[in-house]
Amino acid sequence: MTHYDQTDTLEARDLTCIRDDRSLFSELSFTLKSGQVLLVEGRNGSGKTSLLRILCGIRQPDEGHIHWNGGDIYRLATGFNAVTAWVGHKDGIKLELTARENLVFARSLGTPSGLDIAEALDAMELGGFDDVSAINLSAGQKRRLALARLLVTRSPLWILDEPFTSLDTHGISLIESMINKHLVDGGMLAVTSHHTVTLDSNDITRINLSA
Amino acid sequence: MNEFLHMGGYASYVWSSYAIALVVLLANLVAPLRARRKLLTRLAQREKRAQRMKR
Amino acid sequence: MKPATLPQAFSILLRRDLTLAYRRRSEMINPLLFFVLVTALFPLGISADPALLREIGPGIIWVAALLASLLSLETVFRSDFDDGSLEQLLLSPHPLSVLMIAKVLAHWLITGLPLLIVAPLLGVLLNLSTAAMKTLLLTLALGTPVLSLIGAIGVALTVGLRKGGTILSLLVLPLYVPVLIFAASAVANSDAGLPVSAHLSLLAALLVLAISLSPAATAASLRISMS
Amino acid sequence: MLRFFHQLASPKHFYRISGKWIPWLGAACLAFMLAGLYQGLLVAPTDYQQGDSYRIMFVHVPAAWMSLFIYMVMAIAGGIGLVWRIKLAEIMAISSAHVGASFTFLALITGSIWGKPMWGSWWVWDARLTSELILLFLYLGVIALYNAVEDRRTAARATSILALVGVVNIPIIHYSVEWWNTLHQGPTVTKFDAPSIDFRMLIPLLLMAIAFKLFYAVVVLLRARVEVLQRERNTSWVKALVAEHE
Numbered sequence: 001m002t003h004y005d006q007t008d009t010l011e012a013r014d015l016t017c018i019r020d021d022r023s024l025f026s027e028l029s030f031t032l033k034s035g036q037v038l039l040v041e042g043r044n045g046s047g048k049t050s051l052l053r054i055l056c057g058i059r060q061p062d063e064g065h066i067h068w069n070g071g072d073i074y075r076l077a078t079g080f081n082a083v084t085a086w087v088g089h090k091d092g093i094k095l096e097l098t099a100r101e102n103l104v105f106a107r108s109l110g111t112p113s114g115l116d117i118a119e120a121l122d123a124m125e126l127g128g129f130d131d132v133s134a135i136n137l138s139a140g141q142k143r144r145l146a147l148a149r150l151l152v153t154r155s156p157l158w159i160l161d162e163p164f165t166s167l168d169t170h171g172i173s174l175i176e177s178m179i180n181k182h183l184v185d186g187g188m189l190a191v192t193s194h195h196t197v198t199l200d201s202n203d204i205t206r207i208n209l210s211a
Numbered sequence: 212m213n214e215f216l217h218m219g220g221y222a223s224y225v226w227s228s229y230a231i232a233l234v235v236l237l238a239n240l241v242a243p244l245r246a247r248r249k250l251l252t253r254l255a256q257r258e259k260r261a262q263r264m265k266r
Numbered sequence: 267m268k269p270a271t272l273p274q275a276f277s278i279l280l281r282r283d284l285t286l287a288y289r290r291r292s293e294m295i296n297p298l299l300f301f302v303l304v305t306a307l308f309p310l311g312i313s314a315d316p317a318l319l320r321e322i323g324p325g326i327i328w329v330a331a332l333l334a335s336l337l338s339l340e341t342v343f344r345s346d347f348d349d350g351s352l353e354q355l356l357l358s359p360h361p362l363s364v365l366m367i368a369k370v371l372a373h374w375l376i377t378g379l380p381l382l383i384v385a386p387l388l389g390v391l392l393n394l395s396t397a398a399m400k401t402l403l404l405t406l407a408l409g410t411p412v413l414s415l416i417g418a419i420g421v422a423l424t425v426g427l428r429k430g431g432t433i434l435s436l437l438v439l440p441l442y443v444p445v446l447i448f449a450a451s452a453v454a455n456s457d458a459g460l461p462v463s464a465h466l467s468l469l470a471a472l473l474v475l476a477i478s479l480s481p482a483a484t485a486a487s488l489r490i491s492m493s
Numbered sequence: 494m495l496r497f498f499h500q501l502a503s504p505k506h507f508y509r510i511s512g513k514w515i516p517w518l519g520a521a522c523l524a525f526m527l528a529g530l531y532q533g534l535l536v537a538p539t540d541y542q543q544g545d546s547y548r549i550m551f552v553h554v555p556a557a558w559m560s561l562f563i564y565m566v567m568a569i570a571g572g573i574g575l576v577w578r579i580k581l582a583e584i585m586a587i588s589s590a591h592v593g594a595s596f597t598f599l600a601l602i603t604g605s606i607w608g609k610p611m612w613g614s615w616w617v618w619d620a621r622l623t624s625e626l627i628l629l630f631l632y633l634g635v636i637a638l639y640n641a642v643e644d645r646r647t648a649a650r651a652t653s654i655l656a657l658v659g660v661v662n663i664p665i666i667h668y669s670v671e672w673w674n675t676l677h678q679g680p681t682v683t684k685f686d687a688p689s690i691d692f693r694m695l696i697p698l699l700l701m702a703i704a705f706k707l708f709y710a711v712v713v714l715l716r717a718r719v720e721v722l723q724r725e726r727n728t729s730w731v732k733a734l735v736a737e738h739e
Contacts, residue, residue, distance in 0.1 A: 018646070019644065020644065020645075021645065021723070021724050021725070021726060021727055022727060023727075053493075056357060057357065058353060058356055058357065058489075058492055058493060059492075059493040060493060060578075062646075078358070078359045078360060078361060079359070081357045081358060081359045082269055082359035084357060086353065086354070086357050088350055088353055089350070090348075090349060090350025090353070091349065091350055092349065092350035092351045092353060092354045093349065093350075093351065094282070094286060094345075094349060094351060095349065096285075096286050096289045096290065097282070097285070097286070101282070101285070104278070105278060105279075105282050106354070107270070108270040108274065108275045108278040108279070109270075109275065109354055109355070109357070109358040109359070109360075110269060110358070110359065111268070111269040111359070112268075112269070112270070149354075215534075215535070218544075218545040218546070218548070219539055219544040219545035219546075220544065220545075221544055221545050221546035221610060224546050224549060224606050224607070224609060224610055225545060225546060225548050225549055227606060228549040228552055228553070228602070228603040228606045228607065229549075229552060231599065231602050231603065231606075232552045232556070232599055232603065235595050235596075235598065235599045236708060238595070239591070239592050239595050239708075239712050240708075240711070240712060240715075242591070242716075243712065243715035243716040243718075243719050244715065246716075246719045247715070247718065247719045247722065250719060250722055250723060250726075251722070251734070251735055251738040252738075254722075254726055254731070254732075254735040255735050255736075255738065255739050258732065258735055258736070419654075419658055423638060423651050423654065423655060424638070424641070426642070426647075427641045427642060429641070430641070433634070433637045433638060433641055436630065436633060436634045436637050437634040437637075437638060437655060439630070440627050440630040440631050440634065440662075440666070441658070441659075441662050441666075443627055443666050443669060443670070444662075444665050444666055444668075444669035447669045447670070447672065447673045448669060448672075451672075451673065451676055468669075472665070475665075479661065483654060483657070483658055486575075486654055487651065487654050490647060490650045490651050490654060491642075491647065491651060493647060
């Protein structure tokens with residue numbers, strides 16, 4: 001239903017990230033095309049999260065550039081934000097709001113995907129929790145609610161930081177199938193994960209930051 | 212000479228102002244110099260420690 | 267499907283913050299109680315002489331308003347930072363400075379406006395004349411939004427810091443001085459029957475300046491603290 | 494052109510060049526200061542009104558000028574560092590904060606000492622002194638923010654924004670304090686103007702002003718060099734320097 005433009009490309013050139021005057025990584029270059037996955041691995045503190053935060057534009061690289069379809073993502077700014085969906089360590093949901101209210105707000109911060117709230121909640125097996133205040137959800141349910149924003153918005157580029165944290169095996173397979181569908185639709189994914197990620201796509205570029 | 216020091220009766224005001232000015236200026240001059248020396252010795256120790264760890 | 271238009275996103279964010287505040291109603295009362303309590307302390311500390319209170323009343327109320335607004339500033343970004351929704355705001359397809367206006371407007375409606383509602387009570391406590399009371403409300407109406415707008419810059423700069431609150435007052439209070447001076451002197455003047463149009467127009471000028479400049483500064487500060 | 498400027502501003506290059514400049518600047522500063530002191534304390538005539546206490550002006554006024562001047566430099570350098578992301582501009586901005594605060598503090602202290610014989614009290618809510626006091630809080634805010642943020646780069650960029658916000662507010666604060674001052678005390682006795690400026694009083698004032706500017710240049714370069722060493726401590730040229738230093 002949400003078919004993405006097959007020619008989308010995200011190109012990173014000579015990325016360098018410095019923390020406490022020590023470079024976490026330098027001269028990092030890669031290209032991500034439609035349907036491809038970038039898997040970022042490495043020990044804790046090796047800069048996995050920093051790399052993803054640079055990719056989505058929250059943090060600026062100390063050196064190097066990132067281009068989306070040829071345009072520098074800092075010049076594109078809100079244009080690039082419109083095609084990107086970010087789920088970080090924190091869920092990004094308000095505990096005092098209900099599941100539906102959280103998703104309505106998440107949808108207003110992106111391009112609506114046409115999937116309505118109830119359908120998105122069902123897809124995340126949160127059906128019936130529409131009017132439950134998020135504070136009463138379990139950690140796994142909150143994580144799935146956070147990931148549900150990916151269904152209510154249409155973003156070719158998904159950037160997920162440890163998406164599987166606090167998910168049980170059933171939850172993990174649910175998310176993996178969602179990702180597979182996204183990739184089949186021509187979407188792209190940059191992800192970090194300690195769990196082994198079993199995805200159908202064989203087009204996975206691996207970057208190990210503590211190599 | 213002591214008439215000069217007397218400053219027409221305002222000696223304490225004038226000289227205290229100039230003394231404070233001197234102290235403030237010197238403090239600003241000494242601080243970075245001391246900081247540089249402290250940093251260099253700290254970096255030297257760090258270098259020594261790195262050497263020892265490598266062996 | 268097109269992304270939500272800017273006005274839609276603006277109103278959704280504004281409504282979200284107001285709903286959140288409504289669901290944490292108890293917290294909304296704190297700045298108000300602080301405002302009344304601080305004002306009530308001054309007569310105890312100085313004297314109950316009505317004439318004296320009437321003279322220093324405007325200054326007391328305005329200093330208390332300043333401190334109450336400072337106290338409530340933390341809530342503008344604190345909870346969004348803790349639960350991660352601040353990152354989502356930064357990555358929205360809408361200009362961040364406009365979203366900042368929504369955040370600050372919500373903060374003003376939640377904490378600034380109630381000060382106006384309580385002010386007459388304090389006016390009575392400090393024996394202000396009706397003319398002074400009227401001007402007090404006018405200056406609060408013009409001045410408290412400026413406090414929220416400038417305060418938002420300070421909060422954006424200190425949101426990531428563990429003990430951000432302590433230095434927030436040091437960053438923001440010096441910038442509040444012009445508002446305090448024009449507002450308090452306006453109320454004092456009207457008490458003495460003098461014209462206050464100059465003071466109010468200066469306050470209005472500060473408000474226009476704050477509305478045009480501080481959202482962009484707040485957005486830039488947020489991007490830096492979140493990076 | 495910017496590419497060239499970016500190259501020039503390479504930390505290693507800056508460290509070497511500033512090392513050469515500092516002795517000359519220091520000597521010039523000393524020369525001007527001695528000349529200023531000589532002119533101010535010996536040559537300038539006694540003022541018929543204030544006697545010799547007005548000589549405090551030769552420290553107070555240049556310090557007040559410097560406190561404003563350095564804040565402007567800090568804001569501009571910070572702005573450049575933010576917009577063009579030039580590391581050196583950030584370093585110059587933050588290296589100016591402490592010396593700027595010191596000059597502001599000096600202006601306040603000497604102002605209050607100068608005021609004592611004239612008005613009989615150590616502090617008078619005079620417009621200029623009050624603005625100077627608020628400026629001191631602005632400086633302390635910048636320094637406090639820089640120390641509160643862990644990551645050096647974020648800290649430098651946060652303080653640059655604060656300095657820019659501050660510099661926009663300085664004229665507004667100054668105007669509102671002037672307005673407030675005329676409201677309460679009237680523009681009479683507390684005017685801080687120097688006594689009828691006799692030409693021989695103007696010379697020391699300018700000499701001291703130049704001396705203070707040179708002093709600022711020396712101190713800001715010294716502090717910037719320490720900051721550069723700190724930030725570049727993992728580079729080979731700093732490691733070589735450290736080895737040399739032992």
